[in-house]
Amino acid sequence: MGKSTVGEMLRQRGLPVVDTDTLARQLVQPGQPALAQIQKSFGATIVDAQGKLRREELARRIFADADARHELEAILHPRIREAWQAEVARWRAAGVGCAVVIIPLLFETKAAPLFDAIVCVACSMPTQMQRLYERGWSASQIRQRLEAQWPTDKKITLSNYVIWTDVPPDITNVQLERVVK
Numbered sequence: 001m002g003k004s005t006v007g008e009m010l011r012q013r014g015l016p017v018v019d020t021d022t023l024a025r026q027l028v029q030p031g032q033p034a035l036a037q038i039q040k041s042f043g044a045t046i047v048d049a050q051g052k053l054r055r056e057e058l059a060r061r062i063f064a065d066a067d068a069r070h071e072l073e074a075i076l077h078p079r080i081r082e083a084w085q086a087e088v089a090r091w092r093a094a095g096v097g098c099a100v101v102i103i104p105l106l107f108e109t110k111a112a113p114l115f116d117a118i119v120c121v122a123c124s125m126p127t128q129m130q131r132l133y134e135r136g137w138s139a140s141q142i143r144q145r146l147e148a149q150w151p152t153d154k155k156i157t158l159s160n161y162v163i164w165t166d167v168p169p170d171i172t173n174v175q176l177e178r179v180v181k
Contacts, residue, residue: 001121001122001123001128001131001152001165002121002131002163002165002172003019003102003121004019004021004102005165005169005172006121006163006165006172006176007019007100007102009173009176010100010176010180013176013180015098015099015100015180016087016091016096016099016100017099017100017101017102018083018084018087018088018099018100018101018102019102020080020083020084020101020102020103020104021104023080023084024080026083027076027079027080027083028076029052030050030051030052034075034076034079035047035053037075038053038072038075041072041075042058042061042068042071042072046058046061058072059141063141063144063145064144066148069148077105077109081109081111084101084103085114087101088101100119101115104149105149106118107150107154107155107158108149112158117160118158118159118160118161119159119160119161119162119163120152120155120156120158120159120161120162120163121162121163121165122152122155122156122162122163122165123164123165123166124166125152127165127166129142132145161179163175163179
């Protein structure tokens with residue numbers, strides 16, 4: 001959809017940004033309690049010889065099995081929420097007036113009521129498909145991931161603002177300027 005690109009544009013504007021995808025990656029680094037719990041739940045082979053999470057294997061399992069996905073979410077989502085909420089608390093304590101938390105599964109995790117405003121970053125289905133194919137995902141992998149999320153039109157309806165990313169970056173910046181103001 002362009003969330004990471006929009007997040008970087010907001011950072012360049014001087015806004016503090018925390019991306020929950022980044023937090024999730026940090027939580028599954030070798031030695032982290034979440035990784036140990038994932039290994040306990042999904043088996044020793046979910047970690048490679050260097051102690052790193054085999055992300056593709058985990059994705060293959062969780063997107064093929066809703067129960068497995070829910071088990072992973074039960075391990076990660078509370079930790080992710082705790083981490084971004086701690087960051088928000090630091091910003092508030094520092095008197096930061098405007099900051100951004102990027103949460104791809106905002107509505108699915110029922111976090112939306114915790115925010116003053118919700119900005120949905122979206123693009124057309126053809127653009128989304130092209131971007132996901134460019135990541136090297138197969139049609140089956142894309143379908144599985146999309147089925148695990150709420151539809152974009154539902155997210156748009158529930159948001160205060162929409163940043164449409166089927167446009168050149170300068171147009172995205174114009175949209176961001178309007179939202180930030």
